Amino acid sequence: GENVEQHPSTLSVQEGDSAVIKCTYSDSASNYFPWYKQELGKRPQLIIDIRSNVGEKKDQRIAVTLNKTAKHFSLHITETQPEDSAVYFCAAWGGTGANNLFFGTGTRLTVIP
């Protein structure tokens, strides 16, 4: 099955700086890559996703890039704010015929005011 690796596991940035989280996947047939944000004590919520026919997608201060050849995708958050502090999970929809998402192990982002 699909294997998703995520780095770093923890990330601290100063407010206003950018944050980048990187993920790699193993199954070249994977074609959907969402990112989830989980605030303390709350459910993971989808913040952005990208499909395999697109190289980059942006939504205000967040963007995701996908390199299918290298099998990696990244989340970029610009002008970080304290409310961006959370755990972020990347995921990949696994391969042909697969019916579920495979998640990375998460990145705990702390934005220091």
Next chain:
Amino acid sequence: DVKVTQSSRYLVKRTGEKVFLECVQDMDHENMFWYRQDPGLGLRLIYFSYDVKMKEKGDIPEGYSVSREKKERFSLILESASTNQTSMYLCASSQFRGSRNTIYFGEGSWLTVV
């Protein structure tokens, strides 16, 4: 707005007890999932179901079973709870079978087995 509801937010059970975790979604989604979340391990899939009475094993099915008698409801069962099943359990659903589907999560159920 999609709503995935987990009936119990916090449970404390004794070793050997049978535990039921219930999940209901109100958007007529075909797929339902149970994940387990542990620090440093991310979200690991226990079981999923793409139709009523259908189930498939995920990455860590041992010690768990599931039931899907109605489309909107998916139950996770711990036949004999053990301390290593202390964790946060997340139910989720998505609309269609196959890829390119957004998964929506419930609020989670914190289970402590003593």
